[in-house]
Amino acid sequence: MSAEKTAAVLVIGNEVLSGKVEESNATFLIHQLRELGVPLRLVQVIPDEAPTIAEAVAAASGKFDFVFTTGGIGPTHDDMTVPSIARGLGLEMELNSQLDALLHRYCGGEPNEHLRRMAWVPKGSELLWAAGLTFPVLLVRNIYVFPGDPKILRKKFLAIRDRFRTAPYTLLKLFTTCEEGEIAAMMEEAEKRCPGVQIGSYPVYDNPEYKVQITVESKEPAKARETLSFLAAHIPAASIVRME
Amino acid sequence: MSAEKTAAVLVIGNEVLSGKVEESNATFLIHQLRELGVPLRLVQVIPDEAPTIAEAVAAASGKFDFVFTTGGIGPTHDDMTVPSIARGLGLEMELNSQLDALLHRYCGGEPNEHLRRMAWVPKGSELLWAAGLTFPVLLVRNIYVFPGDPKILRKKFLAIRDRFRTAPYTLLKLFTTCEEGEIAAMMEEAEKRCPGVQIGSYPVYDNPEYKVQITVESKEPAKARETLSFLAAHIPAASIVRME
Numbered sequence: 001m002s003a004e005k006t007a008a009v010l011v012i013g014n015e016v017l018s019g020k021v022e023e024s025n026a027t028f029l030i031h032q033l034r035e036l037g038v039p040l041r042l043v044q045v046i047p048d049e050a051p052t053i054a055e056a057v058a059a060a061s062g063k064f065d066f067v068f069t070t071g072g073i074g075p076t077h078d079d080m081t082v083p084s085i086a087r088g089l090g091l092e093m094e095l096n097s098q099l100d101a102l103l104h105r106y107c108g109g110e111p112n113e114h115l116r117r118m119a120w121v122p123k124g125s126e127l128l129w130a131a132g133l134t135f136p137v138l139l140v141r142n143i144y145v146f147p148g149d150p151k152i153l154r155k156k157f158l159a160i161r162d163r164f165r166t167a168p169y170t171l172l173k174l175f176t177t178c179e180e181g182e183i184a185a186m187m188e189e190a191e192k193r194c195p196g197v198q199i200g201s202y203p204v205y206d207n208p209e210y211k212v213q214i215t216v217e218s219k220e221p222a223k224a225r226e227t228l229s230f231l232a233a234h235i236p237a238a239s240i241v242r243m244e
Numbered sequence: 245m246s247a248e249k250t251a252a253v254l255v256i257g258n259e260v261l262s263g264k265v266e267e268s269n270a271t272f273l274i275h276q277l278r279e280l281g282v283p284l285r286l287v288q289v290i291p292d293e294a295p296t297i298a299e300a301v302a303a304a305s306g307k308f309d310f311v312f313t314t315g316g317i318g319p320t321h322d323d324m325t326v327p328s329i330a331r332g333l334g335l336e337m338e339l340n341s342q343l344d345a346l347l348h349r350y351c352g353g354e355p356n357e358h359l360r361r362m363a364w365v366p367k368g369s370e371l372l373w374a375a376g377l378t379f380p381v382l383l384v385r386n387i388y389v390f391p392g393d394p395k396i397l398r399k400k401f402l403a404i405r406d407r408f409r410t411a412p413y414t415l416l417k418l419f420t421t422c423e424e425g426e427i428a429a430m431m432e433e434a435e436k437r438c439p440g441v442q443i444g445s446y447p448v449y450d451n452p453e454y455k456v457q458i459t460v461e462s463k464e465p466a467k468a469r470e471t472l473s474f475l476a477a478h479i480p481a482a483s484i485v486r487m488e
Binding site: 014016017018020021022023027031034039040041042043044045046047052074107111112113114149151152169171180181182184185187191198199200201202203205206217 | 258259260261265266267270271274275285287288289291296318319320322356357359393395413415424425428431432435443444445446447449450459461
């Protein structure tokens with residue numbers, strides 16, 4: 001389990017921090033990564049500022065296996081993601097002839113100075129192509145660079161997502177009318193007995209049916225089932241509303 | 245402007261990173277802080293792991309004026325926010341007699357060992373009371389500790405929010421049928437000419453009415469209006485759909 005590959009999502013954009021745009025890209029990636037079996041360890045929303053982006057990207061690139069950035073890759077003054085990645089990783093920028101050709105095609109001629117910036121990438125970058133893509137996904141070391149536009153991000157991520165797929169999670173649930181305080185000791189015991197299993201406890205305050213949802217999660221289905229059985233055997237039977 | 249007080253939001257919870265719960269607390273705080281005039285510089289979602297929480301909290305506490313944490317403050321094994329804050333700031337934990345009395349009242353008697361943990365706080369913590377609150381808001385240095393339950397978080401934040409209020413933002417918008425690449429140079433020029441004004445550029449790809457929304461934002465209304473006028477004077481008049 002310790003060799004499991006982890007992920008981080010960095011959302012780059014003043015528009016999210018200032019509430020002008022509702023964040024939906026991180027939400028999309030959270031669900032995608034879960035489906036793919038990839039443990040997501042960090043979501044971070046940061047402003048369009050070169051030093052902040054450089055620092056966040058460098059830190060995430062060192063700590064996690066896959067880093068996904070969204071936003072800040074257009075032609076305007078507030079689009080700083082790509083040069084800031086270079087700065088963070090200590091890489092030089094270079095004109096990528098393939099991207100330059102694409103931009104020429106896209107513009108139907110010579111792109112202006114600002115559009116042309118979009119053909120500059122950190123040295124050693126890869127361009128990932130997949131069926132259905134007009135522009136490739138930029139990969140700098142372990143950093144996958146996505147745009148902020150939700151439709152384009154989705155299209156690009158879906159096109160390359162199978163490269164991230166790994167063993168799926170098994171998620172089981174137990175709903176009880178016990179209060180969290182009554183079952184806390186027992187859950188702590190279960191967590192100790194079952195390494196490789198994550199136990200979550202989520203109280204609700206206005207549900208007539210149950211008071212706590214306990215989740216049991218593992219990449220080893222047998223372990224998840226075993227943990228659920230342990231929990232079920234140690235919670236008062238009459239308080240168990242259902243398991244799923 | 246440099247003395248402006250900044251904020252960070254730390255969402256603590258595996259349930260968000262694993263997609264079991266849709267995040268809504270950060271979204272709420274983003275809008276609240278904007279309304280209050282407080283610049284939010286970071287939103288971070290991290291797992292329920294003591295070292296990770298300790299590190300994130302210590303970093304944010306040093307960098308920003310106000311840090312808001314959400315989640316991880318119940319009685320179960322996955323509730324680690326408060327002791328992790330102590331760890332991050334190098335503070336000892338102590339039993340708070342006021343919280344202990346509240347817990348006794350809440351439980352109608354002696355709380356069990358797990359519930360009683362909720363009365364332990366980092367040394368030097370403050371309890372913030374406001375009308376309508378059953379439990380106070382815990383303040384550790386500049387860290388405001390909120391629960392993960394969205395209803396309770398809202399109630400608690402709204403009860404104390406006026407302490408954060410400062411000069412409001414003025415936000416103006418210009419919608420144009422120009423492409424981003426055509427107006428990039430002009431926006432860069434505007435940004436240089438107008439310090440203290442933030443210019444945002446947001447392309448849309450499926451709107452028949454306009455192609456780019458430009459936002460101009462400042463705490464100085466006159467500067468925001470001046471910047472909008474500059475932009476309006478330098479974008480082809482026929483391409484301007486509207487300003488607001």
